[in-house]
Amino acid sequence: MKPMLPSLTFEVPKGNDWLYEVKYDGFRAILHWDHNEMSLISRNGKPLLNIFPEICSFLEANKEKLKPYLPLTFDGELVFLENAYKSQFSTIQVRGRMRSLSRIAEKAKASPCHLLIFDVLKIKGKPLKNEDYLSRKKTLYDFFKKCNLPLMPDEMNTKLVQYIPFFNDFNEIWEKVVLFNGEGIVAKQKTNKWEEGKRTTLWLKYKNWKYVSCFITAYEKTNGYFYVSVYQDNMVISIGQFIFGLKPDEKKALFEIIKANKTDEDNKYIYVEPAICVEVKYLELYEGQMREPHFHQFRFDLSPNDCTYHQFIQKQKNFPSDIDVTHPDKPLWAEPSIQKIDYIHYLQEISPYMLPFLKNRLLTVIRYPHGIFGDPFYQKNCPEYAPEFVETEMSDEINYIICNQLKTLLWLGNQLAFEFHIPFQTTLSKGPSEIVFDLDPPSRDAFGLAIKAALLIKEIFEQLELISFIKTSGNKGLQIYLPLPENTYTYDETRLFTAFIAQYLVTKDPASFTIERMKKNRGNRLYVDYIQHAEGKTIIAPYSPRGTKEATVAAPLYWEEVNEHLKVENFQIPQMIKRIHNKGNPFHTYFEAKEKQKFGPILEILRNKNLPSL
CATH class of the missing domain: 3.90.920.10 (DNA primase, PRIM domain)
Structure with a gap:
C-alpha cells in the first residue's frame, strides 16, 4: 500500500476547513496487523519491524488489550523523539542503516524509537479510507483512549505507540513547533478522504525553515545545482547545494553570471571565487550539510566576508520573539570554549530531558553574570523584571520561579543561570517525590x-x-x-x-x-x-x-x-x-x-x- 502524501506549501493554509498536526521527521510507516501477522512497512515498501524490534515487542506485549480491534491498519511516522514537537532525523537514519542484530537490540533498549499514529485506514476489519478526516481521527482517538495509550507524543513515555492529535488554531501549534525546533506542520482539510499513493493538496506541509547567508562557489553542469559555502577562519566551508526555489529567469541569470566570472571549469563543474551572496532556507544540518535547501533571495547588500560559519551556527535554533538573547558572543567558559549562544543552544536541546525534573519544583539557581570568570550568586526570589510568562509560587515568603516551560528555561539561560537546584518534592506533593x-x-x-x-x-x-x-x-x-x-x-x-x-x-x-x-x-x-x-x-x-x-x-x-x-x-x-x-x-x-x-x-x-x- 502506497501512502497518501502531502504537498509542500510556502503559504500558511488558513480557514475553518483546515486542521493542523505536527509534522515529524522519520520513516513514514503503515502498520498492518491481522489476527495472525503483523507488519510495519515503509513508504518504499521496506519492512521495518526487524530494524525496530522495540515496536514489535511493545505491540506483542499489549496484544490482549489490542486484540478486539484486529484486523487494523494505521498510518504513522516511525521516529526518534527529541521532544513532543520534534524528532531527531540523524538518529532514525543511523538506526535505519543498522544490520547487526546485537547492535540493533542494544539501541532498541537504550534509545527506543516511537511509532506515532496520525490516521486509521482499517479497524476491527472495517475499512475507513473513504470516511472523512474528522471521523477517522475520532475513531483513532477513541482507540488510543480505550487502550490507555498516549494521546500525544511524549519522548519520556515507554508506551511506544502514541497518537498525533490535531489542532484548530495554527498559531497555537506553530509557536510550539518553532520553540521546540520542530520540522513543521501538516494542514489537513476536515473532509479529506485517504487516497492511496496520491500526493494531494488536501494535505499541505508547511515547514519550519532556517535561513543562512552564504556565497556560491560552483555550478554543477550535469544537474544544475549551485554549491554554496561560508567562511570559517578564512577557510571556505561547504554547507550544501540548492536548485529549488529559483524562478526560471533567476536561474538563467545566475548561471550567466557564474559562466562570465568563472575561475576554472572541468567536465562536471564551473567554479567561481566567493562573490555572489544568497540567502538559502533549509530544515536542519545533517552530517555538516543543509537538508532540503531552497533558494530564498539574493543578498546584494552582503559581501562574502559577512557569510561566516559562526553566524550560520548561531541561526540554527529558532527562538521565540519574546526571548532576546543579549551578548550572544560573550565568553562563559575558556576550556572548553563556550559562548553565551552556545550555552543557550545547549539549554534548548537538553530541555526535553531536563524540564521534566524541573516541572512544578521551587527553583533555586546560581547565576554567573561574568561567566566562570567572575563571582556567582544564588537566586531564589524571582526578580521583578521577569517577563509575564515566567510562573512563580510563594513559599516561606519567597517568590520562587517554577520552570515548567522552555521559554522560562531560555530566559534563565539568558540571565546566565548555570546551576538549577530543586527540592526533593513537587509543589503538588505532600512528601518526597x-x-x-x-x-x-x-x-x-x-x-x-x-x-x-x-x-x-x-x-x-x-x-x-x-x-x-x-x-x-x-x-x-x-x-x-x-x-x-x-x-x-x-x-x-x-x-x-x-x-x-x-x-x-x-x-x-x-x-x-x-x-x-x-x-x-x-x-x-x-x-x-x-x-x-x-x-x-x-x-x-x-x-x-x-x-x-x-x-x-x-x-x-x-x-x-x-x-x-x-x-x-x-x-x-x-x-x-x-x-x-x-x-x-x-x-x-x-x-x-x-x-x-x-x-x-x-x-x-x-x-x-x-x-x-x-
Whole structure:
C-alpha cells in the first residue's frame, strides 16, 4: 500500500476547513496487523519491524488489550523523539542503516524509537479510507483512549505507540513547533478522504525553515545545482547545494553570471571565487550539510566576508520573539570554549530531558553574570523584571520561579543561570517525590570512594528489588535516585531508609565512609549525608550545568558506566547532546519507575526493625 502524501506549501493554509498536526521527521510507516501477522512497512515498501524490534515487542506485549480491534491498519511516522514537537532525523537514519542484530537490540533498549499514529485506514476489519478526516481521527482517538495509550507524543513515555492529535488554531501549534525546533506542520482539510499513493493538496506541509547567508562557489553542469559555502577562519566551508526555489529567469541569470566570472571549469563543474551572496532556507544540518535547501533571495547588500560559519551556527535554533538573547558572543567558559549562544543552544536541546525534573519544583539557581570568570550568586526570589510568562509560587515568603516551560528555561539561560537546584518534592506533593543519596567525597581525587559507595548501594537495592538511577553531581561526587510515587511517603519515613543505608555503608567499610557531621573529624572518608534528604533541602537537577572550570554537567549514567574508568570531567556541555543521541537517556524510564517501586514492604520492615540480612 502506497501512502497518501502531502504537498509542500510556502503559504500558511488558513480557514475553518483546515486542521493542523505536527509534522515529524522519520520513516513514514503503515502498520498492518491481522489476527495472525503483523507488519510495519515503509513508504518504499521496506519492512521495518526487524530494524525496530522495540515496536514489535511493545505491540506483542499489549496484544490482549489490542486484540478486539484486529484486523487494523494505521498510518504513522516511525521516529526518534527529541521532544513532543520534534524528532531527531540523524538518529532514525543511523538506526535505519543498522544490520547487526546485537547492535540493533542494544539501541532498541537504550534509545527506543516511537511509532506515532496520525490516521486509521482499517479497524476491527472495517475499512475507513473513504470516511472523512474528522471521523477517522475520532475513531483513532477513541482507540488510543480505550487502550490507555498516549494521546500525544511524549519522548519520556515507554508506551511506544502514541497518537498525533490535531489542532484548530495554527498559531497555537506553530509557536510550539518553532520553540521546540520542530520540522513543521501538516494542514489537513476536515473532509479529506485517504487516497492511496496520491500526493494531494488536501494535505499541505508547511515547514519550519532556517535561513543562512552564504556565497556560491560552483555550478554543477550535469544537474544544475549551485554549491554554496561560508567562511570559517578564512577557510571556505561547504554547507550544501540548492536548485529549488529559483524562478526560471533567476536561474538563467545566475548561471550567466557564474559562466562570465568563472575561475576554472572541468567536465562536471564551473567554479567561481566567493562573490555572489544568497540567502538559502533549509530544515536542519545533517552530517555538516543543509537538508532540503531552497533558494530564498539574493543578498546584494552582503559581501562574502559577512557569510561566516559562526553566524550560520548561531541561526540554527529558532527562538521565540519574546526571548532576546543579549551578548550572544560573550565568553562563559575558556576550556572548553563556550559562548553565551552556545550555552543557550545547549539549554534548548537538553530541555526535553531536563524540564521534566524541573516541572512544578521551587527553583533555586546560581547565576554567573561574568561567566566562570567572575563571582556567582544564588537566586531564589524571582526578580521583578521577569517577563509575564515566567510562573512563580510563594513559599516561606519567597517568590520562587517554577520552570515548567522552555521559554522560562531560555530566559534563565539568558540571565546566565548555570546551576538549577530543586527540592526533593513537587509543589503538588505532600512528601518526597524521590529519595536521593548524595555521595560526596572529600575531593575529586577521592572520586573512587563515590564509585565504591555507589556500587555497594546498588548491590543492596538489587537485593531489595528497588529501581535506582544514578548521575554525576557534575562536581566531585555521584547521586543515586530512588523514584517514589507521589503523595505516598513522608520525610520521616524515608529517613528510616536513608539512615539504614548510611549505617550499612559505615559498618561495611568504616575506613572509607562516615556519617560524621564535623568536617575536621571525617579525615579522607566519604561523608554519607543521609540528613540532607529533607524538606526544604535541594539537589542539582539532572542535566543541569555546573559552575566548574570544565563546564561539567550533572549527567545521568547507566549503571554499567559506574566503574574505575568513570570521571566527572568527561561529561561536559559540548558533548551531552551527542552522548544522548549515541547512547540514549539513562533516565528515560525514571517516571514510569515511580509507580513500580516496591518501597512499601521495605519501609514496613524498617518500621518493625526487622532488618534484612545484607
